[in-house]
Amino acid sequence: IINVASVAGLHGMPGQAVYCASKHAMLGFSDSLTQELLPHGIAVSAICPGGIDTPLWHHQGGQGGVPYPGDLSKVMQPLEVVEQIEFLLSRPIGSVYRRVVFFPGNEWH
Helix, strand or coil: CEEECCHHHCCCCCCCHHHHHHHHHHHHHHHHHHHHHHHHCCCCEEEEECCECCHHHCCECCECCCCCCCCHHHCECHHHHHHHHHHHHCCCCCCCCCEEEECCCCCCC
16 A cells, blocks of 8 residues: 655644644554554555645636645656656565655755
8 A cells, every 4th residue: 555645744834734734644544554454464665755747736717726835846846756656566575665755855854
């Protein structure tokens, strides 16, 4: 099982309290699920990507979106997240990657 959280699940960020709370919850859920499923041989991983080129960062008609706190041209593309998921799925049975944290080089978490 691979759950998608965010670097926002690792620490709080100004102006994103609800988003951060939901991502912290996803990590707690993943940790608990790991312990529950371990006896059944089911691995649970959570990925924590940083800035991804999604509508979250884009203002549409002056509404919605959150300003990206850096250079928007340097955020990751969604395909990079897909590649991380494919990597996790390609690991040998018995290998567990509890959390994978990755982000654009212009961020630091």
